[in-house]
Amino acid sequence: MGSFHYLRRGFIEKPTDFYGRPFMMASEKEIGGPGNSRGHFCQGNVLSIKVVQDYALEFARTFHSTPFFGFFWSSSLTHDHLNLLELTDDHYFQYLQQMEKIGALNNTALFFISDHGMRWGGIRSTYIGMLEERLPYVVLYLPPWFRKKYHQAYEHLASNTHRLTSNFDVYETLLDLAYGRFADPAYVTSTPSRTKRGTSLFRNIPWNRSCVEANIPTHFCSCQDTHELTEEDPYLVPAADRFLDMINDQLLPYSQCEQFTKIKVMSARVSIPNKELKPKEEKSEVRTYLLQAALLPGNVIVEVSMRHTNHDDSFQMLGNASRINKYGSTSACIQDDTLRKYCYCKDQKRAKQLYNQHYKEQLGTEMKQDADSFCVSLVSLSHCEGAKVSVVTAVATSPGGDVALLTSCRGNSVGQTLPSGLSSAKVLVYRRRRTRAPLVSVYLLVRNIVKEV
Incomplete structure (x- = not known):
């Protein structure tokens, strides 16, 4: 599904020269296999991720002598399940063996990336689960000759494994590969701008880079020391009540959504930002409260960062709250991408009908739009x-x-x-x-x- 398709129409025209999504959608419909709303685990008796891997392998084989960019994504086993990734171990091993056999690993930069970790489930309610969501996986392979010929770029890449990085930096790295900037010693050794959104991993990223400099929102920053709060903390209840008021205010124009009457705090942590993370304009003491709470009715479980400023005793919600339990059709009565995470539709029967109707329309529209260009x-x-x-x-x-x-x-x-x-x-x-x-x-x-x- 992903950012382009989940509860959206997708692309009117194909976004790439070769676009495999229509095939995967038709295969799921015509062949089918076990799965859930996020996708099928299998196409017939073949793992869906194996089909994607074989597609990627054939692509690399076909265009072995032609420069190309390929983006192959599969989340069928891992999006909703913590322990199913091991089922892909042998398939990835075989995929890498075949890539080596056809010589692709000698002229290809290979990225294994994720956009985020587990967003719901039992582990997501733990402190480790919070870190998992915020620290996506990334591994980069470069051919041995590349490492020797462009040793300065590779040395920076190696040292940056111990730096604060994000997928913004991965994007800049891809641009460097596309435009050949990694081959320019002056560029590689120059000091990166600390205000730019991303920095190529071929350049030296500062060891003390902050979340602010890396353009990582405070709510998703993992570089803060936090400790658990007890129920006796004087700011815990005010922080929760203020968040409840803010969410209800946002939902007020949408009469199809419930107004929440109760908030139940499940866990809470607090952090006092260091100098790098503290807003420059903020001279007073600030604390950030990270709350996991259930909004009722609807059991809407969210995680939110609330910043408290001491001098005026005010609370500010940092960014948007994360929804950490499944909501599926329960919010289908609203189209707003942000509020969909919080809305609990008053008419749940109608919400489910809208959800199913949208999925069918999306399936049919995409397949018809992409049939020719596929x-x-x-x-x-x-x-x-x-x-x-x-x-x-x-x-x-x-x-x-x-x-x-x-x-x-x-x-x-x-x-x-x-x-x-x-x-x-x-x-x-x-x-x-x-x-x-x-x-x-x-x-x-x-x-x-x-x-x-």
């Missing part, structure tokens, strides 16, 4: 006797294998060109925009799962 190329089949269509598209997942397969159909009908084992595969037919030529998008023809279907 495929690698159009292959004329006019030489095929008895062919039911004049044009067939070859799927992006395996351009070499499937193009060859679909063009070797002399004397055969389109249906007879399908490999054995896929004769019953459902074929989705669309009419190409602005033309009358019929198309067949064979979503299920993926070389890597042919044996499994």
